[in-house]
Amino acid sequence: MNRACDTQAAAVAEASAAACVPDSHDPGGPLATRWERRRAELGLVARPRRRRHTVVVVGAGLAGASAAATLGELGYRVLCVCFQDSPRRAHSVAAQGGINAAKNYQNDGDSVERLFADTLKGGDFRAREGNVYRLAQLSLPIVDHLVAQGVPFAREYGGQLQNRSFGGALVARTFYARGQTGQQLLLGAYQALSKEVAAGHVRMLPRREMLDLVVVGGAARGIVTRELTTGRIELHFGDAVVLASGGYANVYGLSTNARGSNASAIWRAYVRGAAFANPSFVQFHPTCVPLRGEQQGKLTLMSESLRNDARIWVPRTPGDARAPHELAEATRDYYLERLYPRYGNLTPRDIASRAAKTICDQGKGVGPSGRGVYLDLRDALRREGEAVLRERYGNVLQMYERLTGDDPLRVPMQIYPAAHYSMGGLWVDYDLMTTIPGLFAIGEANFSDHGANRLGASALMQCLADGYFIVPYTLTGYLAGGELGQVSAEDAEIRALVAGVSERVARLAGAGGRRTAGDFQRALGQILSSACGLSRSGPRLARAAGEIAALRAAFADDLCVPGTAAELNQELERAGRVADFLELGELMCRDALAREESCGCHFREEHQTADGDARRDDSRFAHVAVWRYRGRDQAPERLIEPLAFEALGPCERSYR
Amino acid sequence: MKLALRIWRQDGPAAHGAFERHCVVGLAPEMTLLDALDVLNERLVHAGKRPVAFDSDCREGICGACGMLIDGFAHGPRALTTTCELGLRAFADGAEVTLEPFRAGPFPVLRDLCVDRSALDRIIQAGGYVSVRTGSAPDANAVAVAKPAAERALDAAACIGCGACVAACPNRSGALFVGAKLAHLGQLPQGAPERGRRALAMVAAADREGFGGCSSHGECQAACPKGIGLGVIARMNREFLVAAVRDGG
Numbered sequence: 001m002n003r004a005c006d007t008q009a010a011a012v013a014e015a016s017a018a019a020c021v022p023d024s025h026d027p028g029g030p031l032a033t034r035w036e037r038r039r040a041e042l043g044l045v046a047r048p049r050r051r052r053h054t055v056v057v058v059g060a061g062l063a064g065a066s067a068a069a070t071l072g073e074l075g076y077r078v079l080c081v082c083f084q085d086s087p088r089r090a091h092s093v094a095a096q097g098g099i100n101a102a103k104n105y106q107n108d109g110d111s112v113e114r115l116f117a118d119t120l121k122g123g124d125f126r127a128r129e130g131n132v133y134r135l136a137q138l139s140l141p142i143v144d145h146l147v148a149q150g151v152p153f154a155r156e157y158g159g160q161l162q163n164r165s166f167g168g169a170l171v172a173r174t175f176y177a178r179g180q181t182g183q184q185l186l187l188g189a190y191q192a193l194s195k196e197v198a199a200g201h202v203r204m205l206p207r208r209e210m211l212d213l214v215v216v217g218g219a220a221r222g223i224v225t226r227e228l229t230t231g232r233i234e235l236h237f238g239d240a241v242v243l244a245s246g247g248y249a250n251v252y253g254l255s256t257n258a259r260g261s262n263a264s265a266i267w268r269a270y271v272r273g274a275a276f277a278n279p280s281f282v283q284f285h286p287t288c289v290p291l292r293g294e295q296q297g298k299l300t301l302m303s304e305s306l307r308n309d310a311r312i313w314v315p316r317t318p319g320d321a322r323a324p325h326e327l328a329e330a331t332r333d334y335y336l337e338r339l340y341p342r343y344g345n346l347t348p349r350d351i352a353s354r355a356a357k358t359i360c361d362q363g364k365g366v367g368p369s370g371r372g373v374y375l376d377l378r379d380a381l382r383r384e385g386e387a388v389l390r391e392r393y394g395n396v397l398q399m400y401e402r403l404t405g406d407d408p409l410r411v412p413m414q415i416y417p418a419a420h421y422s423m424g425g426l427w428v429d430y431d432l433m434t435t436i437p438g439l440f441a442i443g444e445a446n447f448s449d450h451g452a453n454r455l456g457a458s459a460l461m462q463c464l465a466d467g468y469f470i471v472p473y474t475l476t477g478y479l480a481g482g483e484l485g486q487v488s489a490e491d492a493e494i495r496a497l498v499a500g501v502s503e504r505v506a507r508l509a510g511a512g513g514r515r516t517a518g519d520f521q522r523a524l525g526q527i528l529s530s531a532c533g534l535s536r537s538g539p540r541l542a543r544a545a546g547e548i549a550a551l552r553a554a555f556a557d558d559l560c561v562p563g564t565a566a567e568l569n570q571e572l573e574r575a576g577r578v579a580d581f582l583e584l585g586e587l588m589c590r591d592a593l594a595r596e597e598s599c600g601c602h603f604r605e606e607h608q609t610a611d612g613d614a615r616r617d618d619s620r621f622a623h624v625a626v627w628r629y630r631g632r633d634q635a636p637e638r639l640i641e642p643l644a645f646e647a648l649g650p651c652e653r654s655y656r
Numbered sequence: 657m658k659l660a661l662r663i664w665r666q667d668g669p670a671a672h673g674a675f676e677r678h679c680v681v682g683l684a685p686e687m688t689l690l691d692a693l694d695v696l697n698e699r700l701v702h703a704g705k706r707p708v709a710f711d712s713d714c715r716e717g718i719c720g721a722c723g724m725l726i727d728g729f730a731h732g733p734r735a736l737t738t739t740c741e742l743g744l745r746a747f748a749d750g751a752e753v754t755l756e757p758f759r760a761g762p763f764p765v766l767r768d769l770c771v772d773r774s775a776l777d778r779i780i781q782a783g784g785y786v787s788v789r790t791g792s793a794p795d796a797n798a799v800a801v802a803k804p805a806a807e808r809a810l811d812a813a814a815c816i817g818c819g820a821c822v823a824a825c826p827n828r829s830g831a832l833f834v835g836a837k838l839a840h841l842g843q844l845p846q847g848a849p850e851r852g853r854r855a856l857a858m859v860a861a862a863d864r865e866g867f868g869g870c871s872s873h874g875e876c877q878a879a880c881p882k883g884i885g886l887g888v889i890a891r892m893n894r895e896f897l898v899a900a901v902r903d904g905g
Contacts, residue, residue, distance in 0.1 A: 070790040085711060086777050088817050089719040105797060141791065148793035150786045150846045152810040159800025175796075177810055183718055184813060191785035198781040206774070229766050258713040292686045297694050298715040395814075399716060402741050404686075468790045516701045518694075563706050567668070568767040571697075571707055 022275060022626055022641055025429040026130040031116075031647050035134040038430065042473055043480025050075035053479050056223055056238035058210045058265050060087030062182070062460060063443025064244030065189035066467030072196030074472060079236055080193070081208040081225055083260055083573075088190045091246060091258040092463060095182025096303035096396060097166060098174035099146075099460040101139035106163050110171040112136045117648055119458060122168040122348050123423070123451020124600035124616060125650040126278070126624070128643060130430060135449050135458075138465040143175055145468060149188040153177050164308055164392075166456035168348035168655075174457040179303050179396035185460055189467070208234070209573065210265040211501045213241065213272045213439065214487070214494065220439035221487050224501045228573060231566040233502050235494070239484050240438045240475055243269060244467065247422035247444035249282060251581045251588070252533070253525020255419035256288055256301040262577040263584050266426050266445050274434040275639070276627045277427035277447035279584065280592035283454055283601050284534050285420035286352035289403055289413075290372040299418040300403060302375070303396045304456040307345045309380035309389065310413070312336050312352070314373050318363030324374055324412045335359050343655040350453040350601045350614075351655060353417035357534045358612065360416070367414045376412035417534060421459060423450040423601065424591075427626050427641075431474035432466060435628075438484075440475060442466035447624070452600025502565075508575045509565035513558035517575040520555050524548065524578070524585050532585075532592050537605040541593040548586045555582055587627060587636060594638055597621045618650055657683040657744060659692060660752040663708055669764050669772075675754070689732070689742045689753075690715065690722065710769040717741040717881065720816030723823070724769045725756040730820035730879040738818065738881040758823035762830070762866045773819045775865040776833060782861035783854040784837040786847050805843050812839035814882040821876035821884075827868030832876040834858050835888030838895050852899030859896050 027038045045053070053076050057068040060082035068080040084090060102115040115136040120127060147153065147161070153175050154162035163172040177184040196202040207228040214222035214237065222237040248263035249255035270276045287307065289300045315322070316333045336355060337344045347355075356373050359365065366372045380389060386409060390397065400408050426434050426441035428448055433440050443463040450458065488494065531544035555578070563569040598607040598614035599621070607615045623640040630637055658681040666673030680696045687695075690712055697707035712722035717738040724739055726732035732742045747753060755769060763771040813836070821832035838855055841847030847854075870889055877886050 066790075073789055084713060084719075084721060085773060086720075086817065088777070088780075089713055089721050091714060091719070093719045094714045094716060101796075103796065141793070143796045144793040145788070145790060147796040147799075148786065148788045148846055150809075150841050150844050152806050152813055152840065152844065155801055155803045155806040157803050159802055160797050177813075180718065180814065183816075184810070187813060191780060192788075192790075194777065194781040195785045195787060204777075206777075258719065259715060260713050293684055293691075295684075295687055295691050295695055297688075297691050300716050398736070399741070402717075402737060402743065405743075405745065472790070512704075514702070516698055518698055560701055560704065562701055562704055568709055568770065570709055571701055 021639055022427060022435055023429065024128060024641060025431060026128065027430065031129065031133040034130050035137060039473055042477030045476050045480050047075050051077060053077065054079060054238040055240050055242065055475065056236055057242045057244060058223060059090065059244035059246060059443070059445070060084070060193065061090030061092035061244060061246055061443060062186055062189055062463035063445070063467040064090070064242070065186070065193045066464050067242055067244060067442060067471050068202050069189060069192035069196050070468050070472045071475070072199070072201035074476070075201065078196070078202040079205065079238060080202055081205045081210065081223070083207065083209045083228065085206055087193055087204060087206065088187065090186060091261050092186045092460070093183045094258065094301070095460055096179040096301065097305040098164065098176030098181045098457045099143070099185065100166070100173050100457040101143040101175060101461070102136055102173060103140065103143060105161060106172045108171045110173050114171065115139060115173065118169050119449070119455060120451070120648055121651070121653055122455040123453055124614070124653050125451065125618070125622065125645060126599050126643065127449055127451030129645060129647055131448050133647070135462055135465050138469045139461050141469060142461060142464045146185060146188055149192065151177065151184045151188045164305055165346060167304055167307060167346045167352065168455040174305070176305065178392070178394050179305070182460060185464070210245070211268060211505070211576070212497060213269045214497060215272050215436060216487050216493070217485060219437045219484065221484070224498055226505060229568045231564070231569065233498060233505070235489055235498055237487050239479060240440065242440045242442060242471060242475065243426065243445045244443045245445050247425070248581070248584060249419040249422055251524065251585050252419035252528050253522045254291070254296070254299050256285060256299050259298060262580070264577055264580045266441065267580040267584055269426060269434065269436065269439060271629050272436065273629065274436045274439055275427040276424070276587065277624050278424040278591065279627065280532060280588045280595065281423035281452050281601055282419055283349055283421040283423060284353040284417040286349055286356055286417050287375060287415045288418035289400065290367050290369060290416040300399065301418070301420065302400060302413065302415060303393065304349070306375060306393060306396065309384070309392070310345065310375045310377045311379060312345050312373055312375055314359050314364040314366060324376070333364065340655045347655045348453055348455060354534055354603060356417055372414040372416045374412040375415045377408055378412065381409055421454055423447065423452060423454055427624070431477065432471055433474065433478065438478060440471055442471050452602055505565045505572070505576070508559070508579065509561055509563065509569065509572050511559040511561045511575070513560045515554070515558045516560060517571060517578045520551065520559065521578045521581065523551055524582055527551070528585050528588065532589050535603050535605055536592050538593060541589050545586055545589045545593070548582060548589065552582045555579065590636070591625055591627065595621055595625060622650065657685055657749045659683060659744070659747060659750070661692070661696065662752060662754040663768070664756045665708070665768055666765050668767060673765070683744055685743065685745045687744050688740060689726070689744060690740050692744060708769065709767040712740050715740045718816060720818040723758055723818045723820055725758060725823060727754050730758065730823040731881050735878070736881055736883055738816070758819055760819070760822045760828040762828065763819060763822065773817070775867070776817050776819060776830070778865060779830065779834060779858055779861045780837065783850070783857035784841070786841060787850060799845050801844060809840050809843045812836045812884060812888055815884055816882060818881065820879040820881060822867065824875040824879035825868065826873055826875065827871060829870045829876070830862040830865070830867035831870035831889045831892060832880060832884060834862050835892035836884050839888040839891045842891065842895055851895060852903055855892065855895035855899045856903065859892070
């Protein structure tokens with residue numbers, strides 16, 4: 001079907017045909033030319049006409065800022081909102097390690113095919129082939145663009161770009177700027193966005209939170225926001241809406257995400273009809289600083305790139321409490337090297353995380369809580385010298401020392417897995433459009449490219465592929481599909497929507513119970529961590545669903561939020577986010593329960609090999625689980641999008 | 657461990673503010689100052705009182721959202737440390753610690769310890785970028801960049817836009833912030849074509865926003881959590897002067 005002409009009409013018709021299996025609109029045919037062919041099909045909008053279209057972008061991280069800047073450059077009127085006080089602070093800023101690109105500058109055998117294969121295999125064959133191949137292709141122009149923007153990547157003495165390796169890859173394809181690659185990439189996108197703000201193409205509205213989606217005639221036509229300093233409820237219309245609001249690892253209470261990272265934008269879209277895919281696929285990052293105390297507000301990530309040089313180990317004997325330097329070589333268990341000799345310390349994140357949990361369950365964990373393993377730079381220090389390591393990892397080492405008081409070059413670091421990244425998210429088709437026509441989801445907010453596990457240095461790549469190189473084309477194709485009707489703030493439907501948002505906010509602001517929003521978030525986190533975390537089982541998941549329902553009831557009765565809705569009220573902001581997390585947590589348990597196999601991050605204890613590896617079930621579960629909302633008191637509907645693997649037959653994912 | 661927190665409370669930009677004193681007990685040295693504020697806030701909410709408003713997000717020293725005057729120092733007494741990274745080890749048990757918002761004309765107080773730093777965004781909008789259209793770049797390795805230049809550019813690009821340099825400066829100057837961006841982009845071949853224009857526009861924007869001039873006190877350098885030094889201000893002055901002479905300012 002040629003979607004260039006009748007995109008909108010067809011999409012609206014399709015969305016209204018409930019209960020159908022969503023169509024990914026993958027153009028099919030040879031992988032290498034799929035995206036090129038899709039681009040040729042997509043309609044164009046003449047430059048003078050672009051000015052007449054407003055596009056609303058929610059979020060200003062790597063995905064949102066790159067999309068807003070590029071759409072602005074193209075001549076659209078862009079409205080970009082973010083909850084931070086400046087777009088430069090979105091949580092992409094905290095990505096440390098780097099960005100993958102199949103440049104093969106190291107001459108070590110890399111290629112688009114290999115990056116594609118690594119990513120698909122890394123995701124345990126639960127991603128779409130067509131999307132992943134396009135991602136690998138777009139990795140090339142992304143790095144070109146970043147360099148042209150003035151991103152100060154690491155260089156060799158000859159002036160050429162430097163690379164390093166990340167988990168799940170045998171080649172060095174990761175481009176980096178010390179341990180602050182995300183910051184530098186975000187500044188590139190933020191600066192591009194700033195240029196468009198100055199040119200008058202983008203209106204930037206910081207300190208705003210999206211609280212609802214405007215759907216008119218079946219299509220996304222705008223958003224409702226709360227201005228966070230005054231509490232004003234605002235209505236913003238547009239001809240298309242792009243959600244780039246990031247991931248939801250904070251549903252676990254503690255995670256490596258920023259404190260403000262939340263699921264509200266995508267959850268509101270879900271409630272308005274956008275399907276949610278694979279909600280239980282959440283990555284636990286293996287190299288985080290272990291929890292230091294109950295009052296801690298946030299977990300801190302140590303870049304995975306450290307695994308290039310550091311070796312991971314625990315004492316061989318359970319309960320051996322001697323200091324690390326007292327443990328001779330023979331009394332150490334380098335368990336990743338032992339279990340996975342081919343990849344060693346560079347096994348993918350899901351495997352390294354689960355191995356750490358298993359080894360700590362055996363009583364070999366270190367640190368005060370026994371939930372920690374050593375990440376030891378000793379051998380690298382002898383081999384490379386201090387100056388080289390400080391140059392490679394500078395700020396990461398400093399950050400660890402500030403947090404713990406230990407110098408990682410003298411004392412081995414202690415690490416443990418923490419919730420980090422959501423592979424699940426809003427379902428999108430090949431054009432990154434959700435099941436609501438005109439509503440796009442990009443970056444971590446969508447589910448698309450990482451399957452059941454994301455490889456390191458692939459998140460930045462995906463955000464920028466989506467924002468710079470995909471959505472500007474596909475959104476144009478959507479707008480070229482025909483005229484959209486007028487919308488007015490005076491319509492009864494719209495007034496009711498805005499009134500509903502105000503009412504919801506007012507209800508939270510008036511809550512006079514005894515428990516804080518933080519209280520509920522921690523309680524939810526505990527339920528999810530034990531039932532739907534690193535390791536999952538049917539009975540625990542079933543029990544958790546009931547516990548979360550009870551917690552939701554308690555939230556409705558016993559929440560306490562001081563202050564009013566008409567002022568800067570951070571407790572109110574948090575309460576709103578927790579309300580949505582409570583609903584999302586329930587859906588995650590449902591999803592994890594329904595997927596009776598182990599794949600990537602989703603490890604069901606009932607489904608494992610004799611070696612304790614994940615046992616996938618391709619005959620029953622080679623599909624995307626697509627959930628549709630059916631009302632507050634009704635169970636959501638689970639649809640499936642089957643996954644076909646033509647280029648790369650799904651193999652057992654072995655890193656041994 | 658316990659602390660006596662003396663905290664600036666102010667309801668809004670136009671409201672009068674005052675200090676409020678809270679004793680927070682049950683703390684531990686491995687906690688951060690912001691963990692302690694979280695503990696205080698939970699207790700205030702439990703008591704039905706309005707919690708202390710403060711900005712923070714990543715809690716690992718990179719997003720630049722946090723920032724307050726801690727005992728008179730921007731980001732507190734420890735060098736190269738943001739507010740969110742400041743551990744309670746920096747304080748004696750039982751100490752009184754004074755927390756105030758960053759004080760500067762261009763940073764109006766929104767509430768309690770939250771300030772509006774959008775003036776810094778407007779300075780970047782004036783010219784803190786490389787004008788390159790998406791999709792028009794040459795191959796990433798087409799232009800060699802000398803390693804020392806790339807490293808120096810990154811030293812300057814490490815700025816997190818927190819505004820501590822402004823809050824620490826007796827003149828409330830934005831020179832370290834402006835200089836850092838000029839030093840980042842000006843030392844790379846990709847940023848060279850717009851160097852002069854960028855310097856003139858960003859300096860003019862800082863003036864427009866009401867930031868003061870630099871008189872080389874060096875307080876900004878001491879306060880910068882990312883170790884950005886006065887060298888970038890020298891560079892700003894040179895770039896501005898060269899551009900002003902060449903382009904007739």
